[in-house]
Amino acid sequence: MNKRADFTDLQESAFWMPFTSNRQFKKAPRLLARAEGMHYWTPEGRQILDACAGLWCVNAGHCRPKIVEAIQRQAAEMDFAPTFQMGHPIAFEFAERLAEIAPEGFKRVFFTNSGSESVDSALKIALAYHRARGEAQRFRLIGRERGYHGVNFGGISVGGLSHNRKTFGPGVAGVDHLRHTHDITRNAFSHGQPVHGAELADELERLCALHDPSTIAAVIVEPVSGSGGVLVPPQGYLQRLREICTKHGILLIYDEVITGFGRLGKPFGSQRLGVLPDLFATAKGMTNGAVPMGAVFVRESIYEAFMQGPEGIELFHGYTYSGHPLACAAGIGALDTYEEEGLFERAASLETHWEQAIHSLKGERNVVDIRNIGLMGAIELAPKPGAPGSRGYTALVKCFEAGILIRYTGDTLAFSPPLIVEKAQIERIFDSVRKVLQALD
Numbered sequence: 001m002n003k004r005a006d007f008t009d010l011q012e013s014a015f016w017m018p019f020t021s022n023r024q025f026k027k028a029p030r031l032l033a034r035a036e037g038m039h040y041w042t043p044e045g046r047q048i049l050d051a052c053a054g055l056w057c058v059n060a061g062h063c064r065p066k067i068v069e070a071i072q073r074q075a076a077e078m079d080f081a082p083t084f085q086m087g088h089p090i091a092f093e094f095a096e097r098l099a100e101i102a103p104e105g106f107k108r109v110f111f112t113n114s115g116s117e118s119v120d121s122a123l124k125i126a127l128a129y130h131r132a133r134g135e136a137q138r139f140r141l142i143g144r145e146r147g148y149h150g151v152n153f154g155g156i157s158v159g160g161l162s163h164n165r166k167t168f169g170p171g172v173a174g175v176d177h178l179r180h181t182h183d184i185t186r187n188a189f190s191h192g193q194p195v196h197g198a199e200l201a202d203e204l205e206r207l208c209a210l211h212d213p214s215t216i217a218a219v220i221v222e223p224v225s226g227s228g229g230v231l232v233p234p235q236g237y238l239q240r241l242r243e244i245c246t247k248h249g250i251l252l253i254y255d256e257v258i259t260g261f262g263r264l265g266k267p268f269g270s271q272r273l274g275v276l277p278d279l280f281a282t283a284k285g286m287t288n289g290a291v292p293m294g295a296v297f298v299r300e301s302i303y304e305a306f307m308q309g310p311e312g313i314e315l316f317h318g319y320t321y322s323g324h325p326l327a328c329a330a331g332i333g334a335l336d337t338y339e340e341e342g343l344f345e346r347a348a349s350l351e352t353h354w355e356q357a358i359h360s361l362k363g364e365r366n367v368v369d370i371r372n373i374g375l376m377g378a379i380e381l382a383p384k385p386g387a388p389g390s391r392g393y394t395a396l397v398k399c400f401e402a403g404i405l406i407r408y409t410g411d412t413l414a415f416s417p418p419l420i421v422e423k424a425q426i427e428r429i430f431d432s433v434r435k436v437l438q439a440l441d
């Protein structure tokens with residue numbers, strides 16, 4: 001057995017881990033070796049309850065038979081085929097299935113391999129759309145503070161998490177940002193959508209006045225910011241944003257990488273929140289996290305704008321693995337599982353229970369806010385003086401020791417269990433978190 005085969009000493013490991021303190025982790029690794037349903041198991045066989053669906057993606061729970069079998073079948077039948085100037089049936093089939101659950105009018109699907117690629121594809125489609133219609137002067141992109149849109153250059157440029165931006169130069173030109181909507185002075189401990197803050201959408205009018213709206217191509221927001229700390233849109237906010245975009249001919253892009261595929265109790269967040277974008281980016285739950293894949297959904301009018309003029313390649317964009325057969329198979333298996341088990345409806349029916357359970361932690365030590373919508377939620381802790389983020393990280397470690405997998409961002413703990421979660425497991429998640437918070441200094 002080679003020195004590292006038992007994974008007890010990873011200090012010299014070749015794996016440069018993403019979004020991880022490598023030195024800290026490799027001194028005290030937390031490994032997951034097996035998964036099924038609501039659980040992971042560590043290499044030593046310790047069971048871990050998954051309170052964050054892996055990384056917001058395993059919405060149907062782990063290793064679901066339909067998905068596993070679909071991938072196995074497809075791998076044996078056809079491993080790869082190109083989608084540039086060629087096609088394969090399963091990619092067309094999966095696109096149709098996706099269009100069936102999309103909001104009315106979103107019949108066209110562009111495949112990518114990740115959330116970051118979906119975001120960059122959506123931004124490029126927005127720019128190319130305006131150009132195709134003779135409005136090439138619309139080059140500006142508007143994001144929002146605390147937004148997370150993945151890690152590619154487009155995504156970090158419109159994103160609003162400074163750690164993800166500051167070391168990578170100026171990014172895409174012509175980008176500006178709306179203010180974020182997080183306001184715990186007025187909205188702390190809101191259940192669902194907070195009451196205050198619709199007027200923050202008027203920031204877009206300020207940016208229109210500053211830049212001239214005819215130069216703005218698109219605004220991109222997460223319907224609910226996930227990685228920024230589960231920031232639920234104030235009541236009326238998205239409606240206002242939609243109205244202003246429509247008034248000025250600006251495309252509204254939703255980043256539904258987290259809110260897609262049932263997280264908010266509907267196929268997509270826009271259907272739950274009642275405000276439609278013009279195009280939206282997805283990934284994660286699309287294949288239940290089993291094979292990397294993403295997609296951009298566009299309104300028919302956007303697709304049509306590209307289908308004018310002489311025939312030829314309409315959009316010079318795409319990835320080798322766009323519509324990868326294994327990913328399509330996994331995606332069809334995931335949609336079958338979601339549908340047969342009614343998991344989106346299940347998420348909706350559990351929401352009140354979830355809300356009560358997470359809000360029962362109000363009053364615990366250091367808790368300054370609790371937020372929820374659908375089957376997602378966050379507990380924000382006051383930062384430790386002089387050591388911001390340390391309470392969040394320690395809570396993650398202690399929860400893991402207590403057998404619960406959670407996420408944290410700064411000092412905010414985030415939760416998004418698979419939609420198969422049982423009520424008793426919801427109790428267990430928040431009882432464990434309560435004990436961890438009581439012991440946290």
Ligand SMILES: Cc1ncc(COP(=O)(O)O)c(C=O)c1O
Binds near residue numbers: 115151227255256257
């Ligand atoms: C809203 C949002 N957009 C984009 C991404 C990036 O997705 P990926 O990590 O698959 O590139 C994420 C990932 O967490 C996300 O939450």
